[in-house]
Amino acid sequence: MTDQLLADIHELVSCESRSDDLAAVARSADVVARVGARRLGCAPERIVLEGRTHLRWRLGEGPTEVLVLGHHDTVWPMGSLATHPSEVVDGVLRGPGSVDMKAGLAVAFAAVAALPDPAGVTVLVTGDEELGSPSSRGLIEAEARGCRAALVLEAAADGGALKTTRKGVSLYRVEVTGRAAHAGLAPADGVNAGVELAHQVLALTALGDPDRGTTVTPTASSAGTVTNTVPARAWVAVDVRVPDAAEQDRVDAAVRALRPVLPGARVEVTGGPNRPPMETAAELFDRAAGVARRLGLPELRGTAVGGASDGNFTAGVGVPTLDGLGAVGGGAHADDEHVLVAELAPRRALLTGLLVDLLTGDGADR
Structure with a gap:
């Protein structure tokens, strides 16, 4: 599983996607679509808004129960791969956009692919989050409305904590x-x-x-x-x-x-x-904590952070939202951006377990 995740992350990171470069974002969308289709077994819908490419996988025939949300644009200048190549050294994966948040996309695809039945899940990957989501906000809010939960694959907070509250x-x-x-x-x-x-x-x-x-x-x-x-x-x-x-x-x-x-x-x-502020969805966090206990994973922690994400939008339309479910690492937007390889498989397992819990109603141990 980890080798597959690493291969997918390398493929995603190796296609640069600075938010304000429309051609780069379009090329990245092609790569994300290819990786996602390989894992999910179907091609996404391509939604181009104001020249920016967003991707949506609606799985199953019924309504969406859970929105899995991420973005493929980055803040890194074009040409950054020359000085910050995608590579793994001593259990640490590095590369522009690796932790924010292309590793999170790979985790999302792997987690949804592991579901016995993914019906009811929508995976939405946008291409302008780093700019404040000017073209995708309406799309995100429309996809979230009526969902049981929104799960955001931004990187974890320090120590792997989930992001339960955002300003x-x-x-x-x-x-x-x-x-x-x-x-x-x-x-x-x-x-x-x-x-x-x-x-x-x-x-x-x-x-x-x-x-x-x-x-x-x-x-x-x-x-x-x-x-x-x-x-x-x-x-x-x-x-x-x-x-x-x-x-x-x-x-x-x-x-x-x-x-x-x-x-x-x-x-x-x-x-x-x-x-808008993303307020704590206590019941949703308790579900995730229960899943972690049943899987034998370390006890989950939640934390409040000052940074914003597209989770603010899903919470703003009244949908319980849990963020920071993506990669564990650090250095987002900085020279030391990195992902801890050993944490990839546990994050995938946590997300799959939480999706099963939400889709089936299992999880009495909460």
């Missing part, structure tokens, strides 16, 4: 318009957009609430064009992470209520909530 995400762009003037001859004639932006950055930062776990983080920014001119324009991007919907609403209202401090300046806010 909601809001993304904004705050643009400031001032008035240009010569910085040496007549600076008082200008309205300094950079200074106004500084006021806005301080106001934004003050919206965070450490006690609640709410963060409001100004990130990329720019002001002005040349060194001897009072800047007429400036902007800042803002990343917001919140624990619950009430906090998301509070921060959204506050950001939209921003007003200029300097006379003559204008402030415009665009953007808004991107992903």
Whole structure:
């Protein structure tokens, strides 16, 4: 089983798939479709939205009971395989996108293939998750509605923990318009957009609430064009992470209520909530923990994480969601991205067991 998983992961990782390269994502979709069809015994539906290729396997004739969800796009620049080849050394598999989340896709295909009867399972693999799922969000939400559960194959948290809670995400762009003037001859004639932006950055930062776990983080920014001119324009991007919907609403209202401090300046806010919070589905986690006990696997742990995934969307439409069921490893998006090979077969067994439990209602030991 492990050799088969490794072969599939190598095939997937060896096709680079940076999210913003439509041709690369299309090539990757071909590879994912080939690997998935080999394991599941049927070809997927190809769904192209805004030029991005998503893949869907609906198994059986009846309605979907469980959605198995993943993505095949990555953040890695094209050409990264030259410096980060797909390889296994001393029980550690490395390569761009290996843990986030191509190993998770291989685990998903193997787990579903091991089911006595996969009817009722839909496997959805999207191609724009790393961008915030702009084209696939509606598809994900539509596939999830009415399901008993959504199982997300993002990488596990530290130590193999499942991700039971994720913060909601809001993304904004705050643009400031001032008035240009010569910085040496007549600076008082200008309205300094950079200074106004500084006021806005301080106001934004003050919206965070450490006690609640709410963060409001100004990130990329720019002001002005040349060194001897009072800047007429400036902007800042803002990343917001919140624990619950009430906090998301509070921060959204506050950001939209921003007003200029300097006379003559204008402030415009665009953007808004991107992903709702993923709240804990306690019963679903208990099911998974019961499956792990029956299989003799280490005791499962659940944890809350600040990062978002497509699991936020499935939870947002009211479907119990469990995330982090993919590979155990670390270094997502970083030079040390890696997968622990010894954990692949246990993760496959856990997912298969949980799917059986959900599809048949077995699992009294919860």
